[in-house]
Amino acid sequence: MATLHHQVWIDAPVEKVYAALSSAEGLGQWWAPHTTSETDEGLVLSHSPGPAHGDVQMKVLERTPHRRIEWEIISTHPASSPASAWTGTRIVFELATLPSPGHWLGMDNAGQPMTVLNFRHAGWNEDSEFLGFCNYAWGVTLDMLRQWCESKD
Numbered sequence: 001m002a003t004l005h006h007q008v009w010i011d012a013p014v015e016k017v018y019a020a021l022s023s024a025e026g027l028g029q030w031w032a033p034h035t036t037s038e039t040d041e042g043l044v045l046s047h048s049p050g051p052a053h054g055d056v057q058m059k060v061l062e063r064t065p066h067r068r069i070e071w072e073i074i075s076t077h078p079a080s081s082p083a084s085a086w087t088g089t090r091i092v093f094e095l096a097t098l099p100s101p102g103h104w105l106g107m108d109n110a111g112q113p114m115t116v117l118n119f120r121h122a123g124w125n126e127d128s129e130f131l132g133f134c135n136y137a138w139g140v141t142l143d144m145l146r147q148w149c150e151s152k153d
Helices: 014-021 024-030 131-150
Strands: 002-010 035-039 042-047 056-064 068-073 090-099 113-124
Touching: 002 131, 014 024, 014 090, 014 113, 014 131, 024 042, 024 131, 113 131
Parallel strands: none
Antiparallel strands: 002 113, 035 042, 042 056, 056 068, 068 090, 090 113
């Protein structure tokens, strides 16, 4: 099984990044509108990438404030949808605060605290036709998170 991995350095407090990832309201600020439902299996976050895909449902497995969020994808989707490859996979967001490398990122903030997000989407079939597309899409999506968190409210 394959794991998609992205590391994103975000010039924003870890509390802001965690809030943007840990609830339907937070996710709706930068990604897409999400809903929350309480099921027999626990808390589930959902969003709709469009009628051809169906709702993506993510069971929340863990929320450790300012450190870690884990989801399991419990929805199923048409075979023609990239979301079809997500069923049964797990998504983990791990957060840490580290000094900025500044010059590596073209920034003037060397040594100032930054949030480092390690993102992993695990359990992929290595032969999935959507592996590369979804890896790219996650990179774009996580950059939307970075931009929103770095915006001055």
